[in-house]
Amino acid sequence: MMKKITLGLVFVFALAFTTVAQQINWVTLDEAMELQKKKPKKIMMDVYTNWCGPCKMLDKNTFQNKDVANYVNEHFYAVKFNAEGNSEVTYKDKTFSNPNYDASKSSRRNSVHEFSRFLKVSAYPTIVFFDEQANFIAPIKGYQKPQGLELYLKLFKTDKYKEMKTQEQFNEYFKAFEPSFKSK
Secondary structure: OHHHHHHHHHHHHHHHHOOOOOOOOEEOHHHHHHHHHHOOOEEEEEEEOOOOHHHHHHHHHHHOOHHHHHHHHHHEEEEEEEOOOOOOEEEOOEEEOOOOOOHHHOOOOOOOOHHHHHOOOOOOOEEEEEOOOOOEEEEEEOOOOHHHHHHHHHHHHOOHHHHOOOHHHHHHHHHHOOOOOOOO
16 A cells, blocks of 8 residues: 555656656648648648757757747648658659668668758758648758747748848848747
8 A cells, every 4th residue: 555655656746847848740741731731731841860969959959849839730730751761752743762771770871862852951950841732942951949940930931931032131030030939
């Protein structure tokens, strides 16, 4: 009896001191494009690799941020794509694979997936944005903190990027942007 009470108390204390990370609702690209047919939303694709340290930091520090997760879940379909993985992807009636994938290298550098090459992804992580018809908008290279990602999420969600014809216009947007996401 005492053992059960002690274990129960340990469980209660563990729950009290554990913060549950907010979760992004990740789907495949195929699922996201199907969902767009029913409810149009833009797509945010996290292009990562298994060996990439900044990719793991992005997962832990940015994608688990409550403000980021809530905003992404509400306004985007979120896709995770392993840039050196072995999945098959169909995009705009073309199928992409990784014919040189080596399963023995699954946790280290491997062959680059054809879809990564198609998107011209050259660094990891890269966050690729697509519009409501799954047309490519832009890649954002490198690790992004929550407030840095917020700038791009809101830029693409509101379609402000369509008004920007020059780097100067983006720089003005960047300078005027006031983030609201908390850093934790």
